Amino acid sequence: MSKLKTGLLHAIAWIAILLLFAGIGSRSGNFRESVIIYIYFGVINICLFYINYLYILPKFLNTRRYLGCTFSIVFLILISGIIKYGVASLFADVVLRSKTEPRGYLSFWEYYTGAFFTGTFFIVLSTVTKFTLDWFVNEKIRKNLENEKLTAELAFLRSQINPHFLFNSLNNIYSLAYQHSERTPEAILKLSEIMRYMLQESNEPRVELWKEIRYLENYIELQKLRFRSDDNVRMSVKGNDTEQTIVPLILIPFVENAFKHGVTSDPSSPIIIDIDIQNGRIVFTVKNNKSGMNKDLTSGIGLNNVKRRLDLLYPGKYNLDIEERGELYCCKLVLEL
CATH class of the missing domain: 3.30.565.10 (Histidine kinase-like ATPase, C-terminal domain)
Known part of the structure; x- marks a missing residue:
């Protein structure tokens, strides 16, 4: 499958998921609130997914720099929480308002804790997706190599059989011809x-x-x-x-x-x-x-x-x-x- 088709499929899948959750959330509240929560923050989480999927994992795991990979992932999650809080501050009445807090709004650490776990979830999701898809790709490559090896080996074995048989048969005919x-x-x-x-x-x-x-x-x-x-x-x-x-x-x-x-x-x-x-x-x-x-x-x-x-x-x-x-x-x- 070409990169363009793969990218289009990913985009269609994410758009469908975000619109689905926005539609479900709007049934119990304001559609504008659902769009802000699911679209804005969904895009941030999707960015987390692909930064880890396309950049961090290939760069560090392929070179077996596991410590660098772990540090990069943790740093990405921590920074994403701050970015999410900054976006949430722009829509404080929608995102940060709390019915249980006397002051009416969530504090930075209260919101940041939830954002941290959400970011961790998308990082784990991208990691599992990466390992799963790589396994399928590697398995396909392995089977193709096995088939190529099998085809080459069988061709070699058969090439040994045919000349050997022909050599013996020609010897027999030569013997008959020699005797007229x-x-x-x-x-x-x-x-x-x-x-x-x-x-x-x-x-x-x-x-x-x-x-x-x-x-x-x-x-x-x-x-x-x-x-x-x-x-x-x-x-x-x-x-x-x-x-x-x-x-x-x-x-x-x-x-x-x-x-x-x-x-x-x-x-x-x-x-x-x-x-x-x-x-x-x-x-x-x-x-x-x-x-x-x-x-x-x-x-x-x-x-x-x-x-x-x-x-x-x-x-x-x-x-x-x-x-x-x-x-x-x-x-x-x-x-x-």
């Missing part, structure tokens, strides 16, 4: 479908679950081209995947990790991938036998990234269990969709 395999065109087609998904869908915050599963199937089919038997990898999908959505590229690191570190040449110990969708959640399980031959210096990047993404995008809505039982390695992800 007839499966090379099929591999290129599968990779094009995978890259199309990564480029078009992965930039969305969420995608249909069936698309993510189709992406996994294409990836697995691309990997199967290296094997003589389809039994090296077994994948099953249970449940309805057409009514749910998921964050893209959240499952692939588990499958990729199984291919990198699992036994992929023996059909008797296949990589097993199970997807069970029910009651608004997905149970995703990947099992593989560990291979001592498959070492990769970047082995931890994929899973570390996906754990971080899960923390950011599904806080409190997932459970990841990774077990190593002898030669068996098992990852189980339970995710609330």
Whole structure:
């Protein structure tokens, strides 16, 4: 909101408040008396409010000069009482007249005591308003910074995932081409479908679950081209995947990790991938036998990234269990969709 709009809103609010109190006060007395009491002294109190709000608090609190701030506020309240008495003296018959005092008028100290407490009230009101509005502004800034940080972090994590996957896939296709395999065109087609998904869908915050599963199937089919038997990898999908959505590229690191570190040449110990969708959640399980031959210096990047993404995008809505039982390695992800 611009400063001009903010100033107009403040002015309209104060005018409405003063006219309201002047109107209420005039019902039991003279309207002129109400105008003098509520308008003249209301303006003085409003000045107290903004002197503290716009000058004293920003100047002293922002530099942590608390003693100077306290002295300035007390001095402002004391001076305001004297100013109010001076104005009251101009309208003594209205403001200073007392029905209980024999002399008929309030003394300086009698009036000053009331003015002191009134001034203190407006100073406290401006201080509370300042701290409250600053808290909301700082909270908004903090959330914006968190969102910017989250967006940047997710973009960085995703940028790590995509080149890593592309590097592995191109290595596979290179191997097939080097062997002059007839499966090379099929591999290129599968990779094009995978890259199309990564480029078009992965930039969305969420995608249909069936698309993510189709992406996994294409990836697995691309990997199967290296094997003589389809039994090296077994994948099953249970449940309805057409009514749910998921964050893209959240499952692939588990499958990729199984291919990198699992036994992929023996059909008797296949990589097993199970997807069970029910009651608004997905149970995703990947099992593989560990291979001592498959070492990769970047082995931890994929899973570390996906754990971080899960923390950011599904806080409190997932459970990841990774077990190593002898030669068996098992990852189980339970995710609330």
